[in-house]
Each structure stands twice: as C-alpha cells, then as structure tokens.
Amino acid sequence: MAFKRRTLAQIAEMICGNSGSDGAFFRYRSSSFLTEFFQDCETDYVHDGTTRSYWVADTLQKIMAEPWPNANTPPEAFSLAIRMLMDQGDATNEGPEREGALANLNAALVREGFEAFYADDGQCYLRHVATNQIARPSPNPHRPFSAAELKKREQLSAYLAGASEDELIQEILLPLFRQLGFHRVSVAGHKDKALEYGKDIWMRYTLPTQHVLYFGLQVKKGKLDAAGMSKAATANIAEIHNQALMMLGHEIFDPEIGKRVLVDHAFIVAGGEITKAARNWLGNKLDATKRSQIMFMDRDDILNLFVVTSLPLPAGALPEPETPADTDELPF
Numbered sequence: 507m508a509f510k511r512r513t514l515a516q517i518a519e520m521i522c523g524n525s526g527s528d529g530a531f532f533r534y535r536s537s538s539f540l541t542e543f544f545q546d547c548e549t550d551y552v553h554d555g556t557t558r559s560y561w562v563a564d565t566l567q568k569i570m571a572e573p574w575p576n577a578n579t580p581p582e583a584f585s586l587a588i589r590m591l592m593d594q595g596d597a598t599n600e601g602p603e604r605e606g607a608l609a610n611l612n613a614a615l616v617r618e619g620f621e622a623f624y625a626d627d628g629q630c631y632l633r634h635v636a637t638n639q640i641a642r643p644s645p646n647p648h649r650p651f652s653a654a655e656l657k658k659r660e661q662l663s664a665y666l667a668g669a670s671e672d673e674l675i676q677e678i679l680l681p682l683f684r685q686l687g688f689h690r691v692s693v694a695g696h697k698d699k700a701l702e703y704g705k706d707i708w709m710r711y712t713l714p715t716q717h718v719l720y721f722g723l724q725v726k727k728g729k730l731d732a733a734g735m736s737k738a739a740t741a742n743i744a745e746i747h748n749q750a751l752m753m754l755g756h757e758i759f760d761p762e763i764g765k766r767v768l769v770d771h772a773f774i775v776a777g778g779e780i781t782k783a784a785r786n787w788l789g790n791k792l793d794a795t796k797r798s799q800i801m802f803m804d805r806d807d808i809l810n811l812f813v814v815t816s817l818p819l820p821a822g823a824l825p826e827p828e829t830p831a832d833t834d835e836l837p838f
Contacts, residue, residue: 665823
C-alpha cells in the first residue's frame, strides 16, 4: 500500500516549494517552516539540517509506512499533509482555486490511483479513483467549536425544531450517514409504512476486514421519555424499544448481493431529547445479548456530528437574504 518513491519525491518538492515546474505554485519553506509544517500535520518530525527535499521524502515515506485505516485510505497524517500543502491561503502565482498546484499534485497522485480535489468547505481531500472513497479525518463531535460552527449549529437546531419527521430523515440523516461512510443508505417505506417492520432507514457499513454490518434506524421527530402517558410531540421509549426489537427480527433485501440479510444493529434516533429516564429504562430493559445491538442518538448528537462533518445546511435552515432598505426619498 506504500506510494512509490518517485511520487513521494515529487510531493516533497511541492512541500519544499523548490523552484521548477513542481514548485512554481507552492510556497517556499525553509528548514524551520518544514518542521512547523509537519507539526501542523500532528507529527513529531523535526528537520535535521539535511537536504530539504530528501528529508521531506523520507518523512513522507515513514508516514506512509504507518497502518492504513483501510486499503483505499492513506494514513491520516498524509491526508493532513496534503491539506496543509493545498491551503488556499498559500496560493502562489495563481488564484485561490489553485488550479496549477492541483494539476501538479494530481499528476503525481494519479500514479497511485488517487486524486486531490477541493470540497465545499474549501479544504483539499484525497479520493481513491477506483472506489470513489474519500479520505477524511475522523470527525470528533466532542471538540470545541469555532464561532462559525456554533452559529451553524444554532441554525440547524432551529431548523430541527420545526422540521417534520420526513425532513429530518431526508435532509439531515441521509446526508449525515452517507458522509460518515455508510453505504446503501435507503429509506424503508417510511411514507406508506408498507413492510417497514420498525425501520425508517437501513444501511450498511464495510469494516476494514471487508465484513459487512447492517444497520436499521428508527426515527422519531420529538422527545423520547419514559412517562406512562406521553404528551403531544413526545414518544414513549417502550414503544420505540418494541419497534427496535421488530427491526432486529426481520430481514431486509440487499439488491447488490441479491440476498435477504438480518439487521445487525439498531439505531434509535430522536430529533429532540432522549431523557435520562428513557435512557435508564432502555438500559435496564436490554439484556446482555441486545445491549450491543441497540444504540441511540438525540438532537445534540445529530447537531454535533452534522457540524464536524462539514455538511452544508439544508435549504430550509439557511438565513433568508436581507431585503435592501428602501432609500427612495419622499416627495415634498
């Protein structure tokens, strides 16, 4: 899975910003800035004073020798190095789209079956050409958010407060789980409830060992509680628990393999809060065999994951453009 030395040497010239066709569109980095570059890539490599391009190529080779998350995803430090290299703020001799730099980088990466591209968030990512799999860093929904991310989270929270269950599924959950690496994310008869068997969504996830796990989602718009009598816009966790058990007991048809398969894990997803009482009730209800099969997410989990995966807000959550003030003067 390691890249060829020639490929790493070309990328090293770009990181160094050496003069020539590979360096014309890249920022020049001296010894101290190379050390800073790799520190920003969350590594501990320090330039030792040797020839810069040779040292960078050796460092990239060491990074690529680290374990790969899967056969089509390079180590995270390498993906970070590509992102740092292609920072739009470092554009040289061209505009922020960095078309020349991107062409030079892809001329080297194509040899390994990868290509670099800019996503909607302005960051540069790697894509495996054969499988179209995108190498992204693992999202951390528990990290501190920036001011822009907090604003986005507030806009999405306001949208969820008024969204229907179908909008929650179509506009939020389907894009989110696809972005998180799940495949064949499909709505299972939610509108007509025909042959749903407790599933609003089913999807699958491929492990690095190429084994496949199947997931079913039971989605509720509002809050989940454990009260004996639920109020409007609130669902009872006991009802959801029964639907989750129904989901685990019925097969789904996967058209890509032409077989019927059982759901391995069930997600209970609430557009509102899952109360502490509901979580405690569910934890006590599940026996040892089902405890690992049923998981749950509430609004905070959805908001945090949506923000850290850099997904665009749904159209209904975007602020309306301001109407220009009428400056016409009144006639005297």
